[in-house]
Amino acid sequence: MASQEILREEPSRGSFINDPKIRGIFFQAVVVIVLVALVWWIAQNVIANLTRLRIASGFGFLNSRAGFDISESAIAYSSDSTYGRAILVGFLNTVIVAVAGIITATLIGFIIGIGRLSHNWLIRKICTVYVEVFRNIPPLLVIFFWYSGVLAVLPPPRESINLPFNSFLNQRGFYFPRAVWGDGSWLILVALLLGIAMAWFVARKARQRQMATGQQFPVFWTSTALIIGLPVLAYALSGFPLSFDYPKQSTFNLTGGFQVRPEFLSLYLALSCYTAAFIAEIVRAGIRGVNKGQTEAAAALGLRAGPILRLVVIPQAMRIVIPPLTSQYLNLTKNSSLAIAIGYPDLTAIAGTVLNQTGQAVEGVVIMMAVYLALSLLTSAIMNVVNAKMALVER
């Protein structure tokens, strides 16, 4: 009976010092007070320092004349342009090298990753050596290696190495013919878009028909014919408007053509090689994560090796692969900031120059952080959409 009496009593709370709720509130209050005090102290110091250095804060400086040149620019830029435009050039350069790097790294990474699972001993070993070498050295070192160790010791322009399709390789970079689009070339672009749209439509129809009747349709060949054939047809119809500006050797340099500078080339190659090693490991883990029973069941249904890989293994492996792949893409984008070490004008390099010239340290770092955060969020968002498409649809 006594125990029932006790149960009916209010549970004793003890001292309020031991109440987790009150403790939590107290602790958080302390954190907030300390943080506010810290921020206030920092703000005071920043204001005092800026007044002492006579720097006006705010983003007004973006509209003043930059006064420095940028070696590579996707949009029109001269030293008379504004700081804002300079930073935009840097941003575009970051995006260009990141996108090019992501595409190449994915290709190399998938090849090496599948190679590491090959039945062939030699291929397996070659791929393992590649992964173990590139995973364990700093990306900056790889960049320097391409830049100072390979590209800088190429022959001078007079003794350029001739490559197929009138391309040249020398100390100053890689030269290839530039396409010159004449009148009426918009027709080709329209044809290309039309081809892609029709291919998509055909693929959809074929899928529906296969679902309904089981009859297959050669989608791949039709799409290839549409996507390549239509632009070629348009090219012929509009009177062959495309011509090429070939790089020509003059006494000291190459003129004409399109020049890819060694800074871009080494950054792009290094980022691709380095990230590919990580992607290869992700792909390997993904494929090994697919249950062997899946392959065997597909084989029992009568599928051949190719369709098994394409229809059964890869769709399931992609589910495992995509989240870590996303973070590798983000890493590559962030690593592109290493460009500053070899003088490729990416966002960090240009923002750094602007920061040194104007002394607007706070604004400069804020711009850098904001842009990289935005790029990261954008990449994550795109990959989340892809991931959602690939995710397991359960009943």
Add this chain to the structure above:
Amino acid sequence: MQEHDLSFVRVEMALAQSAPPSERGLGAWIRKNLIASTGDTILTIIGIVLVAMILPQVINWAFISAQWTGTDRTVCATVAQGGIQPDGWSGACWAFVNAKFGQFMFGRYPIDERWRPILVAILFVALLVPLLIPKVPRKGLNAILLFGALPVVAFILLVGGIFGLPLVETSLWGGLLVTLSLSFVGIAVSLPVGIVLALGRRSKMPIVKMLCIIFIETVRGIPLITVLFFASVMLPLFLPAGVSFDKFLRALIGVSLFAAAYMAEVIRGGLQAIPRGQYEGADSLGLGYWQKMGLIVMPQALKLVIPGIVNTFIGMFKDTSLVIVISMFDLLGVVKQNFSDANWATAQTARSGLVFAAFVFWLFCFGMSRYSMFTERRLDTGHKR
């Protein structure tokens, strides 16, 4: 009665026969691993061609044609470039690495004082090796000495200024010394800070949780270079006029905070993998928050994420090379700085120096990853699901 009519019952086992000749030996291995099918054979041929193209050149460059000793650039340059080598010669210039070895290790640390970093390195190895070998006893004392006493001793020895040791400014430090001290401090700081951040992110206190999320996601979203920029340009602005930070210290803060954010995410992964029952079990035993975390959850969570933690360490070790952008010279920085030495400038110098640096980095990173695999196997007590 049927069984009695059996005329023969075998009582001893038949002797095991060796596999047929087609299934053993080198021939079978080649057939299985190199030429199993037409596609396989083509791949093998491509592989052999690739190896035959690359490997002899690499061996020739790194060993056969390499120059190991010499006093200046002439040993590594062809006649046309003003050296002694025949035209078309291409080999590693290890003589350059040899001549600059002291700099690669210590940077501009005064030559008379170099016994100090060497002593620290000996102490470090003497404390680290027993900690890494599972059988050696007294792990607790060892860890306290390594992470508590060694930093103090190392600081006194390396910086000096007391006990009659001359002061060596951190601006004179360089080479592997900077790489290793940055990574050691980064590792020692980022793990505890990462644990605190991970716990904060899973905390029930909304403000603490939000602050941790903001910190982790911001740092993870920006490149290390930006963090280093932040540490080198903005930290001085944050402090009262006249107070200045050592550049080395600023880099340390940047690298440690950066690694801590990544570490927090790795540890959070481990915390999430611990079943609820473990938390509830600890609660029902009457353990407080820190007891619950320290005695029940963390040991299991950390064990699960050892590969992730070591990967973060490796990443940080590699990332220390980025301090070059705030003009500090770690191993890679010193190597690169020496390319411009007119006494050694040849076509092979850059390549040789970089290959040497890559080899050093590779040794450390590969060692760390192998040790983590070993630990993972040793600690694998069947918790993997």
